[in-house]
Amino acid sequence: MSNNTLPRTIALGAVAAVGLVALGSPAHAETEVAEPSSFTSAFTVMATPDQVINNDGVVTPGQEGATGSFTFRINSDEEIICYDITLNGVSGDYQSPAKTATHIHEAAVGKPGPPRIAFPNPAPVGDGPRTSSGCLQGPFTTGIVTDGVDSGEGFTLAEIEANPAGFTGDSHTVDFAAGVVRGQLSAVPVGGVSTGAGGTATSSVDALGLTLAGAGVVGLLAALGVTSRRRLHASA
Numbered sequence: 001m002s003n004n005t006l007p008r009t010i011a012l013g014a015v016a017a018v019g020l021v022a023l024g025s026p027a028h029a030e031t032e033v034a035e036p037s038s039f040t041s042a043f044t045v046m047a048t049p050d051q052v053i054n055n056d057g058v059v060t061p062g063q064e065g066a067t068g069s070f071t072f073r074i075n076s077d078e079e080i081i082c083y084d085i086t087l088n089g090v091s092g093d094y095q096s097p098a099k100t101a102t103h104i105h106e107a108a109v110g111k112p113g114p115p116r117i118a119f120p121n122p123a124p125v126g127d128g129p130r131t132s133s134g135c136l137q138g139p140f141t142t143g144i145v146t147d148g149v150d151s152g153e154g155f156t157l158a159e160i161e162a163n164p165a166g167f168t169g170d171s172h173t174v175d176f177a178a179g180v181v182r183g184q185l186s187a188v189p190v191g192g193v194s195t196g197a198g199g200t201a202t203s204s205v206d207a208l209g210l211t212l213a214g215a216g217v218v219g220l221l222a223a224l225g226v227t228s229r230r231r232l233h234a235s236a
Contacts, residue, residue: 045070045169047183068181099143114151
């Protein structure tokens with residue numbers, strides 16, 4: 001092999017390696033990010049086992065005594081959703097054909113519908129409370145692919161803002177594949193929520209800022225890492 005051929009061979013090998021890395025990486029997957037400075041909307045979900053239905057629209061109760069509390073804050077301008085999820089009374093491991101078992105589905109009351117966003121499953125797995133919190137930025141993917149199209153593809157957070165009652169939050173386990181708990185999204189004021197007992201309390205939406213601050217730092221570092229990698233590829 002000549003001296004002129006060797007550099008060309010190395011260069012082609014490098015290009016092929018980059019191509020393999022690109023193929024192995026998910027396209028258009030959501031990114032963990034820091035909490036944005038403002039939100040355009042907020043929603044809560046009180047999820048219970050009696051609201052669960054299967055893919056045929058048949059009532060299929062989840063785990064008796066289990067409850068789920070989902071709080072979502074959205075900045076639809078930046079396509080960021082921050083989440084705080086707590087499951088109580090849930091036993092057994094998670095199970096779902098999606099990439100996680102905790103979702104927002106586009107589904108009205110009593111109707112089935114596809115997942116649009118997949119969230120990290122609340123942890124730890126066990127008989128105690130399970131929690132999960134953080135912020136994700138779209139485009140979103142779920143891992144549910146029909147005719148080559150992921151069920152999160154093309155979805156935007158503005159769709160939730162336009163019709164929150166058309167979306168549901170749920171989670172799935174081995175023993176309750178249709179859903180362990182489920183509930184519809186309900187809009188709440190970004191600045192505060194009523195206690196239901198006369199007067200108002202410090203908003204759970206606002207209180208999440210303290211919880212998410214730590215997650216936000218991690219997300220920011222991750223985002224900076226992605227940016228650095230992108231710049232590296234651009235200069236290569």
